Every structure is written in C-alpha cells, then in structure tokens.
Amino acid sequence: MTVEEKDYRSFIGRMLGLRGNEAVSVTLLFRGGSDRTFYRVHVPGRNSCIFMHYSPGREENNYYVDIAGFLSNIGVRVPAIVGHDRDRYFVLMEDLGDVDLFSFRQAPWSRREDLYRKTLSLALQLHSFPLKAFPFQAVPLAEAFGPSLYRWERDYFRENFVKGLCGVKLDPGEGEGLERELAALAEGLAGGNRCLVHRDLQSKNVMVVGGEPALIDFQGMRAGNPFYDLGSLLYDPYVVFTHEERLSLLRFCHRYLGRSLDWPDFQKAFFRASAQRLMQALGAYGFLGLKRGLRGFLEHVPRGLENLIDASTRAGDLPRLRDTAVRCREVVSSSKPKI
Secondary structure, three states, X not given: OOHHXXXXXXXXXXXXXXXXXXXXXXXXXXXXXXXXXXXXXXXOOOOOEEEEEEOOOOHXXXXXXXXXXXXXXXXXXXXXXXEEXXXXXXXXEEXXXXXXXXHHOOOOHHHHHHHHHHXXXXXXXXXXXXXXXXXXXXXXXXXXXXHHHHHHHHHHXXXXXXXXXXXXXXXXXXXXXXXXXXXXXXXXXXOOOOEEEOOOOOHHHEEEEOOEEEXXXXXXXXXXXXXXXXXXXXXXXXXXXXXXXXXXXXHHHHHHHHHHOOHHHHHXXXXXXXXXXXXXXXXXXXXXXXXXXXXHHHHHHHHHHHHHHHHHHHHOOOXXXXXXXXXXHHHHHXXXXXX
C-alpha cells in the first residue's frame, strides 16, 4: 500500500465515520483529461461514494466543491459533497451511478427528447440566475468568457487540431482572413447576453438518476454567453441529432430565452456560438489525443468536424471557418493521419 493510498483511505474513513473493522473497497474508475482521478468507494451496508483526487495545477479543479454547493443551493442537481481536504486535494462525494445522457444515444427520440428537455431546463435554471447576485467572494470562478478566452480557444483549435492533428497549413492570407472572421465572431459572442454557463455541457457530463438529470464536471463554470452551453449540448460530437431534432430542442429553449430575439436571430446566435464551442472541442481532441495519449478522444473527430461544418454553414457569416473545416475533413477522411 502506497503512502498516498494510506492517506486517501484515512480521509475516506474520517469522512464516513468508519470504525476500524469496517471493510472498505476502493476501485479505480478512470483518470480524466482534466488532471483528476476518480475511484468508487464501497462500504458494506452503505451507499457507495466517489472519491476524487485532483491536481491543483489546473486552477479550476480547486473550484469544484464551492461551485457544487452553489449549484445545489439554487436547485440544480449535482453530486452532494461528503467531505473535502483542500490541503491534499481530496474530495468525497455522492455516487450518481454509471448512467449518463450519452447512454441513451440509441434510445427512441421520444425518450431522448424528454431527457434533453429536462437537461436544458437545468441549464436554463443556471442561466437565469442573476450575475449581480452571484457570491463571487465565496465561490471563485474561472476567467469569464471575453476576448482573451475566445482568442485562446481559436488558437487552441488552430494549433492542436488544424495544424497538429490534420496537418493543414494556412498561407498568410488565409490565416489573416480566418483570424479576422473569428475575432468578429468572438466580439459578437462577448457582446451578447451574459450569464452563468456550465462551459462543458455535453452528454457525458449529465448523469441520469431515476429518470432525472444531474450535472457533473462543472468546475469550469463562469460568466459567458448562454448559447455556448446550448451549442455544447445540441452539437455534442458524442451523439447524433437530425437537424429537426436539434431545432425541436432549440425551440424549447427559445420559449425561455427568446424574449429579446426573434426565432431567426435566435437560431443565428445559436449556430455562431456552436461553431465557437466546436473549435474548442476539436482543439481538445487534438491536444488530449496526441499530446496526452488519450486516443479515445480521436474517435469523435469525424462527428465533431461534421458538426462544425454544419454550424458554420448555418451561421451564414463564417465562410473561412467552414472552408478550413472542410479541408480538415478531406485530410481526416482520406488518410486518417493520426487517428
């Protein structure tokens, strides 16, 4: 038994109030791409728990517990926190099981639509919380979406995906034109309505417990554009939607968020934010797949590219981004260079 294992078993015992003779089983679940390791904790006669050991080097990991408390307080279902050791970076939390929204990707649309509407209702509840009432002093958040973060996302996409994964080189004129287009996209997103956003609202970050959704991986929550979350969920590369299914869910959101936007403008705002989100996702696939060796992420590249092409086409004012994505698709589909 390593010293670290002794430490976390001692922490688990203290948090659960275990007696010395109670058996504890700790099983590794997975190591995530955000420098966190998860274990399932079983104690006979008790509900299982999840133990998380996180790296403080990724700043937003330090915010998880405080954000969990905030979300729970406003009625958004998240795992209940059992205990936290800030010095050792240990967290013990409620086990929400193994069934996530992704698990329903092959279910009939009537079942999927119901679960997605419930998930969107949770997101809209978060989005509707007034920023001016947020307890910033007690609950730290990551950097808000704005020009610098949007710039980081598009650079991340170009470096790790366009260049790194696909090997597509843009000549100076193409690169400058794409940068102008994406800078204008970022300016438009930053100038829209601001609210709290989850930042990674996709099907594997929504657990389904007793037919009801609960959110996880919310440590990146910050102020931003609500359409970023909608794009994360409805253009999720892990699952497939028809255009009609996606629009049906978007209309559901429009009833809540569309008071200041008519339906055509609402759609345009959604497609533009979705393109921004998909750049971030594809950049992450390139980075995690190639530089971190987590090659499972590369399986989602083709669907992510199709989604980016669709969103940038429907946005109507992102032709250079669309053309770049099409060039990447040609490389990926013809040679599968590193996938």
